[in-house]
Amino acid sequence: MSPDLSSESAVKDLDRWIRGEFREINTELEEIYFAERAIVLQDRADVDKLSQVLVRDGGALINRVAERRELPSDQNARYELLGMIGFYLGACRRHEVQPDQSQVAPLAQILAWSLGVAPRFSSAHQHIHNRAVGGTFNSFTSLADERIFLTYNGLAVMAYRRAAHALLDVPVLGLSNPLVTYHLADAVAALRDVMGYSQALANELDVERFFYNIRPYFKSYRVGSREFRGANAGDFAGINVIDVLLGLCSPHDPFYQEVIADKYPYVAPEDQKLLRALPTFKPLLTTAVAELEAGVPSPPLRENAQLLLDLCRHYGAATVFHHHRLVVPFLQKPAADAPPERDSDMTASGPPLKEVVETLARLRDLRAARQRPDLVTARAALDRVGELLDDSGGPALLEQP
Template sequence: MANRQPHSATTPRVAAFDDWIRNRFIDLNSELEDLYEAQENRSQVAGVGDDLKQVLVDEGRELIVDLLEEGNTDEGFDRAFELLGNVGYYMAACRRHDITEPSRERTSPLAEASALAMHLGASLGTVPRFVSSHMETYNRSINGRYRTFTWRPAEKIFLDYNTRSALAYMRAADALGRIHPMGLSHPAANDLLVDARNALDDVLRLNTELADRLDVDEFFFCVRPYYKPYRVGSQEYRGANAGDFAAFNQVDMLLGLCLPTEAQYTQIVIEKIPYLTPDEQRRLHDSFRHPNLLDSLLEQREHAGEAWFRENAQAYLEVCAAHGAAAAHHHDELVARFITAPSTGIPPEFLEGITASGPPLDVLLRALEGLRDRRLAAPRDDIPTRHDDLVELRSLIAAP
């Protein structure tokens, strides 16, 4: 049952909506999930629990109409972004329960929610829907509980570990980003490389624990469906993606394993920018301007006999190995177990729109495989990787 929690939202109407999202909204979603679970085909949600769905729509709409009448309270980024998240949670739940469906609509039937979301998104400089930051780094906890869609334990396990993993990537990106202004031969550069490696080791540890604890069916049928694309007004926006933080790509580009001059990779990065908070957007923009560490080492190959070069090149290679190991685990364990495998057991007509990012599953898997192999510096002749450059770097420090 709901645990009533105090809040520190700024106006009574904002507070009322926040309270509804944190309590009654979760009750309704959880009841609907129970109904879906009782069916032979858990993917069939149309026509199930229609009375509860109408309550969800009506109660949310009433609170949102009040917020539209109130207008912009201008209480700072954090509160406005939190409100956008709450509107987004409501719209995402309506999409999950088949109340809205972008392929059969030219504009969202949630007119008031769309209007408020577009207003907030335009004022904040982000897409007008809920994004990964709303679930993780900007998901304010009250008395030990943050926002979720349901009361089911799997959702909390998923978010707990994803949040901690994202923060570990941020620690790695921060450490790597501090090296360039100092230079790789600086005595402190090795400390920063070790910090980055340790943070990426934490990513692998956390993701391994997540794989051990998360129930596959619960994730596939009760967590993942809330992250689907939906329309805001007439525009369809892709779903929330766990990679929607700058740090993942910062690590890619600062290490030099992925190049900002490669069109295919850069397209992926550019596409995600509107789904980041403004501070995350700035970090990603900065990554395009910084030289990468691999090129910096290779440009100083004449110093390969120096102690600093050998020590820092070895530490750099360990960071690359940690980054590649985390990427491989994510693709080969998490994606394979929690998305690919269960999707083979559901009727084909329910596969459309199965991915949060929009494209068909096979297209998404090919793109993720390419990212994995870039991060592993795997030998590929169809996409650019830094395999040969890492071989050369290893040979430089192996020479007597």
């Protein structure tokens, strides 16, 4: 029987390799690095042998796909294939070995072109488009800590998306509609889940394992002649839908515009549509103030306004927790002890770590509506809703996270 030379067969072979030998090689390398508490090891025969096998075998399989000059017709299949190529290139970058870009890069580029995304692996390939086979989803290694990271981080993303989709149904119904109570309560419950998953991640993930064996796969890497920033856990649209619909962040703010412009090529194609819609959203806090000021509020309006405050409180608490219990201990503190020559290699986003942390802190304070002399936040609107509820015999004022 002659071998199957179809494009579909070549993609299946690459998929089997990513789920098998690829993960085994990476795991073996990570155990060597971790034993030495090294980010990477150069000029060691065992390391060089494993990394060269990874480069050679992955490159050959991707070249087989590229030689067919045929892309999957289904968008999800194309995005999944882009993720496989990205896993390979991300691992090469992590182990600091050079793949042959001559066929790998053009295939990644044409896939990205057909999808309207950056030609690299993104976090969506791990939490939105990560098809499990035999009970196992794609990962770089088989390390327990990577599974912990992917599972809890992915569950938090799912919960944020659930909250966002609940909020998207609110404007069309109106804030005084008793049916909106269901959607707002669902969003509050989803954000409680976000906090629970984040707490579990903080408690179960080992700091050293994350820093040495997981984080390095999320670095920037080159596709062809161009460098693309690394995968970021925030590269999904749901969190921005929450930002703008609540009124905590504004698409008219130049800082926030830069945040959206930066992430746009790195979110899944279906999420790009949501990001494009952000400027059309009217903030629910603005609506709440206008309707509460218009006269004596109806019971549904009072209940929904209070749920809106609860939603903002839970959202702020989740983002503050993420910054202080995940970003600081798992990235900022370990990076302080890393060799100086690694300073430019500490983040997925490309800029120096200090700049990235400052950006994250600014987003944290916007989302938590914290009072800062250099920042205009939604604190005044939140306080006004609380005052109006108090005046109408409603619940107490929202406390700042």
